[in-house]
Amino acid sequence: MKAVEITKGVYWVGAIDWSVRNFHGYTTNRGATYNAYLIIDEKITLIDTVKAPFAHELLERVRSVVDPEKIDYVVSNHVEMDHSGALPEIMQYCKNATVVTSSPAGMKGLMAHYGEHKYKAVSANETLNLGSRNLVFVPTPMVHWPDNMVTYCPEEKILFSNDAFGQHYASSGRFDDEEDLNIILEEARKYYANIVMPYSRQASGAIDIAAGLDISIIASSHGVIWRSHVKEIMDAYKEWTKCEAKEKAIVVFDSMWHSTETIAQTITEALKEKGVQVKFFDLKQNHMSDILTEVLDTKYIIVGSPTLNNNMMPTVAGFLCYLKGLIPKGRKGFAFGSYGWGGQSIGQVEEILKAAGCEICLPMIRLQYIPTKEELDKVREDILAM
């Protein structure tokens, strides 16, 4: 396994996780990478590490350029273990290295995870001279944890952005111009919606910081390196950080005997008739992390569940729990479902939508047993009048 040169003396030395399909609840259908970077200068520097099981891959790529013992600094932009998990093993080989991290959150996080090492805590905009290059450390708290920072190298015009601008995407090409741009942007959008969306205000601040820098390359910690489409990903982030609610809807449901599904179909058709762009998600067939990607710019979140043992279906409960943690402001929605006797599920769904900050724009639709034509006609009329 070899390092990949990005610019003269700067290398990608990360790991490719071709097989991962679940990243703490997020489906990674195209795998993932954990990117780390090596800068050869008077002071040799490693930026970030990788997930613990991939330490050997990182070391092999580093060794294709330099003996790890010669590394002077290991910069930790982010404590989360997909970037720091290999740190204890790496430090056994980087015997002379100092770990550079943000103050105070990075220090606190690394100490809690890995205990004592030789640390250097850096403050906002502090510069570290490597010889012919400098590294400037810029805090980006909550993109994605409190400790996050990005590292900027002005001489190379490279922004080592960690989670920001990343995508879960395993590929043989390391650069944005070696892979299909539409697929990369699709994965970057999914990544944003599932990882960064709750912190859009902070992400917007990070974009402002990046916009003020002269950047030729964005070397994020996941997916491809941006060198030919820096403007496209920056523009996409400017759009995504707005979380703008467009005239779009998602209808999300589970069903036991197709009655709730029939209501979902009626709602979907009525929304189409109303001119709303709508997507239909049966939770038996769709993963919640794919559905959440749509919430990024969707105004109406419409959720249905039949009643199962006095409760909503567990699939719907899981979706709503995930939604509640990620949902942006300014969304509307309502609950619907079929029931046999108790019918508690529909009210439960509505309560969680409200608790998530969703404005209820239509009284809940509760229909007993199999919906009649008259009942479905009334659903259509109510949607058209909404």
Ligand code: FEO
């Ligand atoms: Fe890629 Fe927040 O870790």
